Amino acid sequence: MLSELTLGMQPEPQERRMMRRFDMRLPAVVRLNPAAARPNTNENQNNEFHTETQNVSARGVFFYLDQPLPAGTPCEVTLTFPPHITLTDAVRVRFTARVIRVESPLPSQRIGTAAMIEDYEFLRSGGNTDFFSALQRETEN
Numbered sequence: 012m013l014s015e016l017t018l019g020m021q022p023e024p025q026e027r028r029m030m031r032r033f034d035m036r037l038p039a040v041v042r043l044n045p046a047a048a049r050p051n052t053n054e055n056q057n058n059e060f061h062t063e064t065q066n067v068s069a070r071g072v073f074f075y076l077d078q079p080l081p082a083g084t085p086c087e088v089t090l091t092f093p094p095h096i097t098l099t100d101a102v103r104v105r106f107t108a109r110v111i112r113v114e115s116p117l118p119s120q121r122i123g124t125a126a127m128i129e130d131y132e133f134l135r136s137g138g139n140t141d142f143f144s145a146l147q148r149e150t151e152n
Contacts, residue, residue: 031068032066032067032068032071032073033066033067033068034065034066035064035065035066035067035092035096036063036064036065037063037064037067037090037091037092037093038061038062038063038090038091039061039062039063039064039072039074039088039089039090040059040060040061040062040088040089040090041059041060041062041074041076041086041087041088042058042059042060042086042087042088042089043058043059043060043080043084043085043086044058044084044085044086060076060077062074062075062076062121063075064088064090065123067090069128070127070128071108071111071125071126071127071128072088072090072106072108072125072126072128073123073124073125073126074088074123074124074126075121075122075123075124076121076122076124077121077122078122079113079115079122079124080110080113080124081110081113082110082111082112082113083109083110084109084110085107085108085109086107086108086109086110086126087105087106087107087108088105088106088108088126089103089104089105089106089134090103090104090106091103091104092104102133103133103134103135104131104132104133104134105131105132105134106126106128106129106130106131107128107129107130107131108126108127108128108129109126109127109129110124110125110126111125111126111127112124112125113125
């Protein structure tokens, strides 16, 4: 039997993911350097980005931004899991994360960003399960 190397083929790269990823395109808010942001200043607006996730796992989240972030950049990602995923009310979650990988896009595309979740907290929804209303309230605070 011929080996892959004999045929000139590259061996399959080893999968490094430890947790299953779920394809979920959910609106999200990403805040950079959340500990240093000051309330009621334009600095918060410059460090806050509205985006969409591509996938989520128990240990990480992949989302898109318009600018590259260096690996190691701390960030905060807030998103809401809708009722069809939670099988109950919508659940808002805030992740404290750190960028671990950035994918270079084609010139016209957004930049894929992988972040490792370091901590998370469930946020009160105020009794409203409408995701877009909850996201809008989150960005106003």
